[in-house]
Amino acid sequence: MTATTGADITALTGTPSTTPTTTRRRPGYGALWRRTPREVLFLLLTLPVVVIALTVLSSVFFTGVGLLAVVVGIVVVVASLYLARGFGAVELVRLRWAGQPAVTPPRWDVPGEPATTIRALLGPLVNGHYWLYLLHGMVVNFVLGLVSWTVTVSWLSVGLGGISYWFWGRFLTDTNGVWLHEVILDWMLPGNTLQIDPLLGESLFQLGLGLIFLLTLPFITHAFTQLHQFAARGMLGAWRSEALQREVADLSASRGAAVAAEDQSLRRLERDIHDGPQQRLVRLQMDLASAERKLGTDPDAARALIVEAREQAHDTLEELRALSRGLVPPILQDRGLLAGLESLAARSTIPVQLELQVERALRLPSEIERSAYFVAAELLTNAAKHSRATSIRLHLALRIVPEGGGSDESTSDRTAGTTWLDLWVIDDGIGGARLIDAHGLQGLDERMRGLRGVLSVRSPTGGPTAIGAHIPLPAARPTRAVAVS
Secondary structure (H helix, E strand, O other), X not given: OOOOOHHHHHHHHOOOOOOOOOOOOOOOHHHHXXXXXXXHHHHHOHHHHHHHHHHHHHHHHHHHHHOOOOHHHHHHHHHHHHHHXXXXXXHHHXXXXXXXXXXXXXXXXXXXXOOOHHHHHHHHHHOHHHHHHHHHHHHHHHHHHHHHHHHHHHHHHHHHHHHOHHHHHHHOOOOOOOOHHHHHHHHHOOOOOOOOOHHHHHHHHHHHHHHHHHHOHHHXXXXXXXXXXXXXXXXXXXXXXXXXXXXXXXXXXXXXXXXXXXXXXXXXXXXXXXXXHHHHHHHHHHHHHHHHHHOOOOHHHHHHHHHHHHHHHHHHHHHHHHHHXXXXXXXXXXXXXXXXXXXXXXXXXXXEEEEEEOOOOOOOOHHXXXXXXXXXXXXXXXXXXXXXXXXXXXXXXXXXXXXXXXXOHHHHHHHOOOEEEEEEEEEOOOOOOOOOOOOHHHHHHHHHHHOOOEEEEEOOOOOOEEEEEEEEXXXXXXXXXXXXX
């Protein structure tokens, strides 16, 4: 067996590398300094952004309010809400660029409801997120941006001006003013008679003051950037109640998918028993009845029928064993998922290259191992029947989804920070695989949704075909991913 890198799978399937991420820690002083340039630029650009947002939003919104007596006023108010949504999206992008964690935006369109003109026109009026975005753009972000911009500019001015005072201070024409270093000395040492050159004393004082302000600049910029992040997360992000509603909906869908998948499995088992062992047992019964009738008159013919019946019983037993393996494969129970996948690869009629990037001793919950085994078996069988492939790659790895991210839009909200089992079957066949009702891939998709997983299908015409099963694992399971060869 050979192990591939995460870049290889990324190039083939478009999925991210399976390299685990490390636990996030509080950034040190050096890390704060590395973020400072972007945070300074973010804060300096905040004033023009919030001024433009306030000007545009207040103009459009209050114009619409003034025209509410006519129908066009409602349209203008709705337009201001859409503009507020746009300014909020810009703020989220700016915060992400400044190094802050991504804020999950609200789900603007209700799943399953058609997009109509009336809904697009009146929907924002009853959606609380639009009004929060408007409040953020017109009031909160403006006040916060004005304060943060003022403090940042003042801090930079004192810091940069202080360390460069030795150069530009000598060009000041007013030499009879108040020297700050003398004021500080008189305050600290009342009645002192120290004679210090005014320019030298002021330069040293300004240098020390500038160094203090510059050394503390990362704390100031980081604090104000996080303050903007806090306001954005509270006003521009999705609500926890919405996440819980989606969780309930997903659980209901998963339960329905699991019931449907189980029903389909039972029907397939019933069909397989009817078409296989049941027909053989009927034939066996008929052969034994014929042998019984001929036992007294034609012993040789009866013996031949008994031999044939014994063969029928042997074949029936083998087929029943195969069906029982389809329910709970013994190798899966005894030796685990990796041994089961190796067994499937050995029985495949097409050469299979195994890429098992997990620990050999890894054991997962039985329902996950069983589902992964069945998915691999079904995909290998489909490839052998339909793909016309000459080689297959079977890739298995663990992938840690970092906090605030996800493998795709459908799973990132509810499984961030969890570990996923990724199983890919990639062949070099003719492609064209699709998720179609009443077909094998649709059954696999229902099985994955029953486990709150995802089935990825990438099969352009002409190939290659890459089909992946992604299953979230319970939190208290092994997560290290190593190459096994």
